[in-house]
Amino acid sequence: xxxxxxxxxxxxxxxxxxxxxxxxxxxxxxxxxxxxxxxxxxxxxxxxxxxxxxxxxxxxxxxxxxxxxxxxxxxxxxxxxxxxxxxxxxxxxxxxxxxxxxxxxxxxxxxxxxxxxxxxxxxxxxxxxxxxxxxxxxxxxxxxxxxxxxxxxxxxxxxxxxxxxxxxxxxxxxxxxxxxxxxxxxxxxxxxxxxxxxxxxxxxxxxxxxxxxxxxxxxxxxxxxxxxxxxxxxxxxxxxxxxxxxxxxxxxxxxxxxxxxxxxxx
Amino acid sequence: xxxxxxxxxxxxxxxxxxxxxxxxxxxxxxxxxxxxxxxxxxxxxxxxxxxxxxxxxxxxxxxxxxxxxxxxxxxxxxxxxxxxxxxxxxxxxxxxxxxxxxxxxxxxxxxxxxxxxxxxxxxxxxxxxxxxxxxxxxxxxxxxxxxxxxxxxxxxxxxxxxxxxxxxxxxxxxxxxxxxxxxxxxxxxxxxxxxxxxxxxxxxxxxxxxxxxxxxxxxxxxxxxxxxxxxxxxxxxxxxxxxxxxxxxxxxxxxxxxxxxxxxxxxxxxxxxxxxxxxxxxxxxxxxxxxxxxxxxxxxxxxxxxxxxxxxxxxxxxxxxxxxxxxxxxxxxxxxxxxxxxxxxxxxxxxxxxxxxxxxxxxxxxxxxxxxxxxxxxxxxxxxxxxxxxxxxxxxxxxxxxxxx
Numbered sequence: 001x002x003x004x005x006x007x008x009x010x011x012x013x014x015x016x017x018x019x020x021x022x023x024x025x026x027x028x029x030x031x032x033x034x035x036x037x038x039x040x041x042x043x044x045x046x047x048x049x050x051x052x053x054x055x056x057x058x059x060x061x062x063x064x065x066x067x068x069x070x071x072x073x074x075x076x077x078x079x080x081x082x083x084x085x086x087x088x089x090x091x092x093x094x095x096x097x098x099x100x101x102x103x104x105x106x107x108x109x110x111x112x113x114x115x116x117x118x119x120x121x122x123x124x125x126x127x128x129x130x131x132x133x134x135x136x137x138x139x140x141x142x143x144x145x146x147x148x149x150x151x152x153x154x155x156x157x158x159x160x161x162x163x164x165x166x167x168x169x170x171x172x173x174x175x176x177x178x179x180x181x182x183x184x185x186x187x188x189x190x191x192x193x194x195x196x197x198x199x200x201x202x203x204x205x206x207x208x209x210x211x212x213x214x215x216x217x218x219x220x221x222x223x224x225x226x227x228x229x230x231x232x233x234x235x236x237x238x239x240x241x242x243x244x245x246x247x248x249x250x251x252x253x254x255x256x257x258x259x260x261x262x263x264x265x266x
Numbered sequence: 267x268x269x270x271x272x273x274x275x276x277x278x279x280x281x282x283x284x285x286x287x288x289x290x291x292x293x294x295x296x297x298x299x300x301x302x303x304x305x306x307x308x309x310x311x312x313x314x315x316x317x318x319x320x321x322x323x324x325x326x327x328x329x330x331x332x333x334x335x336x337x338x339x340x341x342x343x344x345x346x347x348x349x350x351x352x353x354x355x356x357x358x359x360x361x362x363x364x365x366x367x368x369x370x371x372x373x374x375x376x377x378x379x380x381x382x383x384x385x386x387x388x389x390x391x392x393x394x395x396x397x398x399x400x401x402x403x404x405x406x407x408x409x410x411x412x413x414x415x416x417x418x419x420x421x422x423x424x425x426x427x428x429x430x431x432x433x434x435x436x437x438x439x440x441x442x443x444x445x446x447x448x449x450x451x452x453x454x455x456x457x458x459x460x461x462x463x464x465x466x467x468x469x470x471x472x473x474x475x476x477x478x479x480x481x482x483x484x485x486x487x488x489x490x491x492x493x494x495x496x497x498x499x500x501x502x503x504x505x506x507x508x509x510x511x512x513x514x515x516x517x518x519x520x521x522x523x524x525x526x527x528x529x530x531x532x533x534x535x536x537x538x539x540x541x542x543x544x545x546x547x548x549x550x551x552x553x554x555x556x557x558x559x560x561x562x563x564x565x566x567x568x569x570x571x572x573x574x575x576x577x578x579x580x581x582x583x584x585x586x587x588x589x590x591x592x593x594x595x596x597x598x599x600x601x602x603x604x605x606x607x608x609x610x611x612x613x614x615x616x617x618x619x620x621x622x623x624x625x626x627x628x629x630x631x632x633x634x635x636x637x638x639x640x641x642x643x644x645x646x647x648x649x650x651x652x653x654x655x656x657x658x659x660x661x662x663x664x665x666x667x668x669x670x671x
Contacts, residue, residue, distance in 0.1 A: 054368075054400075070400060072368060073315075073372075074343065103313075103342040103343060104342060104372075131316070132316050132319045133316075133319045133320075135314040135322070135323075135340065136340050147319075147323045147326065148322055148326040148340055149326065149330075150330040151330035151331070152330075156340070
């Protein structure tokens with residue numbers, strides 16, 4: 001695996017560091033893992049498009065030296081659908097948060113999975129709306145405190161993004177955490193190499209809101225919490241199972257109609 | 267500034283802006299949350315978006331603390347939030363929501379339906395620029411999207427006005443002659459996030475003013491079942507739209523009456539059009555929102571230099587208060603209309619409204635502050651002093667290279 005050096009630096013815009021994210025945010029680890037995965041795959045930065053939505057995760061494309069498209073809240077996958085069909089030769093990676101992809105953009109999430117669209121979705125799950133101030137999200141675990149569920153916490157049930165993606169037809173489905181910094185780039189690499197809709201859910205710490213409101217401590221303590229909260233797919237004792245849940249070889253969107261062979265004018 | 271100018275400004279400052287001793291220092295968002303707590307609606311449905319979020323956060327705390335009986339729905343998008351609001355309002359619940367910018371843009375489809383279904387509710391808007399480019403700051407582009415929806419649009423200059431208008435809006439939305447959504451806009455960040463002295467009323471006073479909500483035409487009445495939202499052919503569509511338009515127009519008169527009632531309980535007059543030092547003015551600045559405060563300061567300083575200038579503020583944009591506007595304008599006055607929004611390919615929205623109602627006055631159009639750009643007192647003074655050079659055939663974009671100023 002490449003270490004930080006020339007091969008990874010090609011994919012990063014180091015001049016923009018440090019990132020805009022709060023101290024201790026896990027999103028920087030995901031940027032690093034994505035750059036490492038791209039370096040291992042070796043696609044030229046100009047052959048890669050990173051599409052972001054709105055929310056903290058939406059800032060991700062800024063830090064990558066690839067093509068970048070910053071879209072509206074929830075619509076990153078819809079923009080990416082048009083982009084991928086017009087330029088099937090490009091590698092399309094969507095970085096989107098749990099609010100972005102599972103709430104306001106939930107419809108695009110299930111339909112991109114249903115079509116088996118050949119893009120990679122990195123789902124940043126911090127269990128809360130971070131950018132707007134810590135409101136309850138569809139991934140907020142029942143009982144967790146947020147700025148819109150103070151007191152005894154959220155009374156709603158939460159989504160399991162992995163089960164949702166599998167049920168909707170995604171052909172590569174994995175979950176990891178920002179604690180698992182060795183594993184994360186390997187999953188992202190597999191997801192990008194996979195032909196069809198790939199979803200990697202990454203549990204990422206938000207010490208500013210989720211951690212503070214739920215008394216989970218600072219970022220290091222939250223990383224330990226992530227480790228303790230997760231287990232292998234066979235482990236029923238933990239809230240979040242990690243690993244690769246599906247890796248199936250099925251026709252991607254456009255394969256049967258020949259649309260993926262279309263090449264537009266450069 | 268000369269010494270005489272300074273003295274005059276100080277005197278004016280004392281006259282116009284001394285806070286009342288019972289005022290509390292709160293932000294515009296907190297003031298609206300407080301009004302909503304006092305109104306104690308049955309349902310609030312929302313989705314987070316900056317800069318509306320502090321309203322919801324404060325209100326969530328009231329729900330958690332049991333200070334309101336409201337059912338708070340945290341929906342999965344603004345489209346869903348407004349859909350839930352419409353369902354709730356039609357079912358007979360007193361309903362509120364709050365949003366901004368892209369959130370309002372995403373609600374627009376449902377807002378037209380809400381007005382057509384005559385669903386009464388109050389929507390607080392932290393007015394903010396629209397994408398793209400992505401921007402989160404003050405601008406009136408978002409409410410202009412709602413311009414032709416049929417909803418009533420009220421716009422506050424200050425946090426206290428946002429509070430007052432929210433209370434009045436509850437009655438206005440539910441008025442049997444109106445039965446429409448009422449938007450209460452305040453400038454994003456400038457008003458939503460800046461703390462100002464606000465004279466909050468007693469809970470009992472507000473509860474007494476808004477009263478119990480009686481739904482005249484409930485959807486869920488087992489004794490008289492109705493179908494709402496049905497398909498409408500050309501024979502019935504146009505007549506229905508005409509009825510809806512009549513309701514929006516009637517909201518103007520009903521606002522006057524309700525604002526009068528409110529003045530009796532609060533001691534505060536909230537007319538649809540308010541003027542500041544326009545009696546003998548040769549130049550009148552026309553604007554909406556927080557910039558009016560800046561303009562009042564500019565007017566004081568310009569008057570100290572001998573310029574006869576005043577400000578006309580609109581608190582109501584829909585229905586457009588044309589009679590009140592005409593009443594306040596004298597023939598020969600030069601109107602400088604300041605818009606915080608564009609209508610590409612045409613004149614800016616507020617200018618169009620004003621220009622369409624004025625006879626015998628010259629108007630100039632100025633666009634300022636898009637995406638949260640500041641407009642200083644000095645910049646307003648420069649515009650007024652350079653008014654002879656403002657083009658009559660195009661809007662001037664303040665602070666933009668190539669613009670007139």
